[in-house]
Amino acid sequence: MPAIRLKKNRVLVPGPVLIGFGDVFDASYGDPRTPRPYPKVTPSRVGNVLLPFPCPHCGAIRTAVIDPKTRNTYRDADRGFSWCPSCQKRFIIDPAGTPLTKALPAGATYAPALVDRGGKVETSTDPVKDSLSLLGAI
Numbered sequence: 001m002p003a004i005r006l007k008k009n010r011v012l013v014p015g016p017v018l019i020g021f022g023d024v025f026d027a028s029y030g031d032p033r034t035p036r037p038y039p040k041v042t043p044s045r046v047g048n049v050l051l052p053f054p055c056p057h058c059g060a061i062r063t064a065v066i067d068p069k070t071r072n073t074y075r076d077a078d079r080g081f082s083w084c085p086s087c088q089k090r091f092i093i094d095p096a097g098t099p100l101t102k103a104l105p106a107g108a109t110y111a112p113a114l115v116d117r118g119g120k121v122e123t124s125t126d127p128v129k130d131s132l133s134l135l136g137a138i
Contacts, residue, residue, distance in 0.1 A: 029076045029079075029081075029083065029090075030074075030076075030081070030082075030083025030084075030088050030089065030090040031083070031087070031088040031089050031090065034057075034083075034089045034090040034091075037118055038081055038090050038091050038092050039056040039057075039091045039092070039115050039116065039117050040091070040092045040093075040094060040115070040116040041053060041056055041091050041092065041093050041094065041113050041114070041115055041116075041124075042093075042094040042096075042097060042098050042113060042114040042115075042116070043066060043093065043094075043097050043098070043111065043113040044097060044098060044099070044100045044101075044111035044112060044113060045096075045097030045098065045099060045100065046099075046100055050066040050095075050097050051066070051097075051100070051110070051111035052066060052109065052110045052111065053066070053110055053111060053112070053113035053124055054110055054113070054124045055084040055086060055087060055089070055091075056089075056091050056115045056117075056124065057084060057087050057089035057091070058084060058086055058087035058089065060084060060085075060086035060087065061109060061110045062084060062085045062086060064085055065082055065084065065085065065093070066093070075093075080092060098114060112124050
């Protein structure tokens with residue numbers, strides 16, 4: 001019996017359901033152990049373009065999460081969350097974004113974002129820098 005392809009480019013394997021088989025697929029969409037409720041991130045935007053932001057869990061800045069060409073790779077549209085390519089923790093991105101409130105400094109690689117953690121809204125902090133970044137090597 002051939003595999004069944006869903007409209008959303010997901011493949012269902014035919015046959016009996018195996019205990020624990022679903023966990024393998026769940027883990028392919030970020031870390032299933034991410035504490036709930038997932039943080040809701042509202043990135044800054046200029047016009048209709050979302051700007052990179054630090055991950056609400058690890059502080060890494062990954063443009064793949066908001067890039068129109070690659071963001072669907074790090075998004076589960078059925079369940080409505082995205083995940084960080086670095087730490088694999090899950091969060092929800094507000095695709096509307098929020099207008100950039102003030103000018104960014106020259107050479108900025110990210111913009112602030114609003115992070116809602118269970119009703120408490122805060123502005124994203126500076127990203128965590130690894131030792132090579134602190135030395136100016138990258």
